Structure formats: structure tokens, C-alpha cells
Amino acid sequence: MGAAMRQEVGAEERRRLRAGDRRELIARMIQTDGTVVVEELARSLEVTPSTIRRDLALLTEQGTIARTYGGAMSAGHTAEPTLGQRSGLAVAEKDRIGRWAAARIGPGDTVILDAGTTTGRLAHHLRARADLTVITCGLTALRELAESDGIELITLGGTLRHVSQGFVGPLAELTLSRLTADKVFLGADGLDARLGICEASLQQTSLKEMMADRGKEVYVLADSSKLGQSPFTAWAPLDRPWTLVTDSGATDDQLGPFRALPDTEVITV
Amino acid sequence: MGAAMRQEVGAEERRRLRAGDRRELIARMIQTDGTVVVEELARSLEVTPSTIRRDLALLTEQGTIARTYGGAMSAGHTAEPTLGQRSGLAVAEKDRIGRWAAARIGPGDTVILDAGTTTGRLAHHLRARADLTVITCGLTALRELAESDGIELITLGGTLRHVSQGFVGPLAELTLSRLTADKVFLGADGLDARLGICEASLQQTSLKEMMADRGKEVYVLADSSKLGQSPFTAWAPLDRPWTLVTDSGATDDQLGPFRALPDTEVITV
DNA sequence: CGCATGATTGCACGTAACACGCAAGACTCT
DNA sequence: AGAGTCTTGCGTGTTACGTGCAATCATGCG
Numbered sequence: 001m002g003a004a005m006r007q008e009v010g011a012e013e014r015r016r017l018r019a020g021d022r023r024e025l026i027a028r029m030i031q032t033d034g035t036v037v038v039e040e041l042a043r044s045l046e047v048t049p050s051t052i053r054r055d056l057a058l059l060t061e062q063g064t065i066a067r068t069y070g071g072a073m074s075a076g077h078t079a080e081p082t083l084g085q086r087s088g089l090a091v092a093e094k095d096r097i098g099r100w101a102a103a104r105i106g107p108g109d110t111v112i113l114d115a116g117t118t119t120g121r122l123a124h125h126l127r128a129r130a131d132l133t134v135i136t137c138g139l140t141a142l143r144e145l146a147e148s149d150g151i152e153l154i155t156l157g158g159t160l161r162h163v164s165q166g167f168v169g170p171l172a173e174l175t176l177s178r179l180t181a182d183k184v185f186l187g188a189d190g191l192d193a194r195l196g197i198c199e200a201s202l203q204q205t206s207l208k209e210m211m212a213d214r215g216k217e218v219y220v221l222a223d224s225s226k227l228g229q230s231p232f233t234a235w236a237p238l239d240r241p242w243t244l245v246t247d248s249g250a251t252d253d254q255l256g257p258f259r260a261l262p263d264t265e266v267i268t269v
Numbered sequence: 270m271g272a273a274m275r276q277e278v279g280a281e282e283r284r285r286l287r288a289g290d291r292r293e294l295i296a297r298m299i300q301t302d303g304t305v306v307v308e309e310l311a312r313s314l315e316v317t318p319s320t321i322r323r324d325l326a327l328l329t330e331q332g333t334i335a336r337t338y339g340g341a342m343s344a345g346h347t348a349e350p351t352l353g354q355r356s357g358l359a360v361a362e363k364d365r366i367g368r369w370a371a372a373r374i375g376p377g378d379t380v381i382l383d384a385g386t387t388t389g390r391l392a393h394h395l396r397a398r399a400d401l402t403v404i405t406c407g408l409t410a411l412r413e414l415a416e417s418d419g420i421e422l423i424t425l426g427g428t429l430r431h432v433s434q435g436f437v438g439p440l441a442e443l444t445l446s447r448l449t450a451d452k453v454f455l456g457a458d459g460l461d462a463r464l465g466i467c468e469a470s471l472q473q474t475s476l477k478e479m480m481a482d483r484g485k486e487v488y489v490l491a492d493s494s495k496l497g498q499s500p501f502t503a504w505a506p507l508d509r510p511w512t513l514v515t516d517s518g519a520t521d522d523q524l525g526p527f528r529a530l531p532d533t534e535v536i537t538v
Numbered sequence: 539c540g541c542a543t544g545a546t547t548g549c550a551c552g553t554a555a556c557a558c559g560c561a562a563g564a565c566t567c568t
Numbered sequence: 569a570g571a572g573t574c575t576t577g578c579g580t581g582t583t584a585c586g587t588g589c590a591a592t593c594a595t596g597c598g
Contacts, residue, residue, distance in 0.1 A: 048548055094293060137544090154440065175440050338584075
């Protein structure tokens, strides 16, 4: 009787899916179609957009899909934790710093670029330049300049640190021992006025120390989030005159210790 | 003076990014971070949300990204921008050759990969491997393996030859002089049974010669279009036993001279 | 069989993000 | 230097979103 009634009314009042089944169906549709629209789902599943939204919110929380404006899509790959987190913060600041540093580099210069995203931005602003020799141990800078015919690009060899996308180790230092430069641009995971540059491994600090020693002028590029931070325990001291380049978001508290140093210039951009 | 002025005006009047640069920056952020937020972008790039929305709309139309509610995320992997430039010829053959070579490499091996697209394909098939040490002077191989944590990746430094996307020169040879390997995989612009490997510059042939000398087993990867060709005048002789790996499109005329060589094995895939 | 409990849904409302048009400003090119 | 193009910021209305609330449905228990 109940069944008869249901089948009689037909499409008008057909039995609705249960919540779990409906969500599973939605998830499958997204997997196959790649993208869905709230309104269409509501119509085809005969529920209100509100319900669909709730379903999508649940699936999003669950991680299977990603919301879009007015719909949802497959969340094939969420994020790359390797380089993503660091590069995500303060992009504009890093870019400004890189742009400033690029303006400091003149025709005929030979410069050393450290690994890291900030020096990567610096390299980006050098792409169109010519009459320039760039020495780098960073993959990001390397990628930026690989196509720039006008630039003599020298790479330090060595072992690749996958997490920092840079070359380190005795082979890198061996290569560097045959080179010097006019200007050196270093990055930093953390920076302390007294201790110097903080990094995750001694391999990195050792190379940075050597790079700083190989150039006439030393610049440290560090956005304000790095100042006063010491996230790791390996340090590269800065015992020669150097220039700190950071962004204007740095507080006076952060900058004070660096301004107090002799032979150290502080630039904010 | 100019520099001093800039640093004085500081945050107040800093130069803003041009539209194209900003969009490129946004695209890059999305590629690396996977997801971004309109408000944050607006704040960090110092433009209004409206402008960010316009940028995102443009990038969406372009297919680079996908909008979400209040932000944007990476769209399906449309990437591979750097790859596939003029290497369009014989991709399938190169890939087969690279796949065969990858199968030759076992756990614990240390291998040297030459620069070039064919060795790049070889590297591609090694991406998921572990317990492997790869030494390379090629940017394509480097790009393929940069994210592969399981692989110890050592790069020869040196000067980048932009046209061949590989490192050459005395610094590369210096680095190589500290290394040896189980297997060496060389590419070739041209290959002659009597003369050896033909390249555009002596820098390249010199390095190839040294690489061949540094490995226990030597493989030359060359699709059939290279056999018997001598497009240039610099040669790297092959005076030790070696293995030619080419594609099945090679004619008997092409293969004959190589089969006639003593201590030379010929593989077609 | 009837009732209670929990889950689910539709609706309404306030909020946030979006798209579009317009005018002012910046940049480029001749 | 001036004209034209591109870009940007702001104001408008529109759309989608999220949440609280009450009604409905399914289910379990006495």
C-alpha cells in the first residue's frame, strides 16, 4: 500500500535519498565531473540549496572536495607543505625586498644569490638584465634565470636539500672556493643582531658564512617576520659590515638591536 | 641619493607592482600554496579587493586557477610550462629510451645523468624511487627530481649553457673530479661509431668524456635521428666499452657500424 | 501500538562576497 | 607634451553563504 502509493505518485513525490547516500552521490559526481553547481544539485536531488550547502560543507570539512562560488570542485591536491608555507607569508614584502636588491645591482656586477624564496624574487627582477654574472646555490633563483640568455649563470654544485631547494655540502663549498663576487645576497630562516643568521642545519650556515666571506658587500634579505627569531640552533655569524634589507612592517623593537650594531646598515622597503 | 630617498619614503610611497607582475605573483602563490584568500591578497599587495577579484577572474578565465568563495585555489595540473619547448621531436622514442634506462638502475645505485631531454625523461621515471643517488649536470633532470625526497641529488655546478640547459665548464669538472658512479647515462647531439659523441662545444664534449670516465658502466641514450649525424665539430671519443640505447626506428644501415664495434652493445626499444 | 528522541530538512534572516558601471588616475607611445 | 589605453578605486545592486528555528521524518523503546 505504502509502496503502491509511492510508485503511483511517480516523479512527483518519489522517495528521497537519505542524507548519507545523497552526500556520497554528490562526492561521486564531483569526482567524475570535476565540478558541480549548487542550484543544479538542488534541483536534480530535489532538496533546497540550503541542504546542498550543508552537504558540501560537510564534504569540504572531510577533505574530499573544495567549495567554489556557487558550487564545488574536486580537491585533487590540497597543498604542498614543502615550500608552500614559508612562501605563502609576506609575498609582497619579499617581492619588494627583492626589487630593492635588484636595483642595487649594476651592469658588469658579479653577485652571489643564496637559496630561498626572497632571493628567488630578487632573481625574478633580474631576468631581463644583461651584462651580469649570477652565482647561486638556490633552485628558485636558478629556475628564474635559466632562460635569461643575457646573464652568465653559475651554479654551486653539491647535494640538494629538498626542503629548502638549495645546494649545500662540501661540493658546493668546493665550487665556491674558486669564486668571488661584488655583492652577496643572503636569505635567513631567522635573524639575530648578536648571533647572526639562523638556519636548520650547519650545512647551510657553513655555506652562508663562506658566501658572506666571498663578496665585497654583504646584504641580508629578511622580511620582518624573521627578525629576532631563532627557530633553529645553527648559526652563521656576521662579523663583517653588512646591510639588512627588510620590509616596513618591522617594528622599532625589532630594528633597534640591528640599528645599534656598528658597520650595519638597515634598510626598510 | 636615489636610494636614500626611496628608503626614507618607506611604506608611504613605495612603488606598487604593475598589473602583470601582480597577477603572475598571485598565480605563483596559488601554485605553491594551493590556496589563497582575497582579503589577504588585497592587504599584502596593497590594492583593493576589487582589483584582486579582477585579477582572479582573469586568471580563472585563463585556466590557471579556480575561484572559491572568498579566494581561489589551484586548478587541475595545467602546469608543465617550462617543459616541452623545442624538444617536441621524438618524445615517445625518448621516453621509451628513458624508461628502459630507468629499469637498468637498481636500489643503492649511484648514477650520473647527462644534460638533455632524453636523460630528462630518464629522470622522470626515477621520481618515485628511493635509495638512489643521482648526479647530474642537466637542468631538466634537476627539475624532475627536485621534489623527490627519496633521492640523493647531487648537481655539478658550473656555468649554465642556456641553449642546452646544462652545466659545463671547469667548475663542473672540478665537482665531478670528486665523484664516481656505478652507471653513466650520456645524451648526444650526434653519434658516430668511429668518432663518438658530437656536440656543439668543446666544453660539453670535455665534460662528457670525463663523465664517461667516472662511471663503471657507460650508456649512451640517443634516438635514431641522432645516429650517424655530425651536426657539429666537437667530439667526445668513446674508448671504453659502452652501450647504445636507441629506438626501434633505427635502420640497419644506422646500426651496422655500432654493431661492428667491439665491446659495444646495441639496444633498441 | 504509541511515544520519545535524535537527525534532517525547509525557511527566513543577516552577512559577506561578487559583478558591473563609472570616473579619476597612471602609463605608454608618438 | 598630448592623446589614447590601461588600470584602479568606489558605489551600486545582486547573489551566495551561514545560522537559528520550527516542522518533519526515521528510529528505538516501553
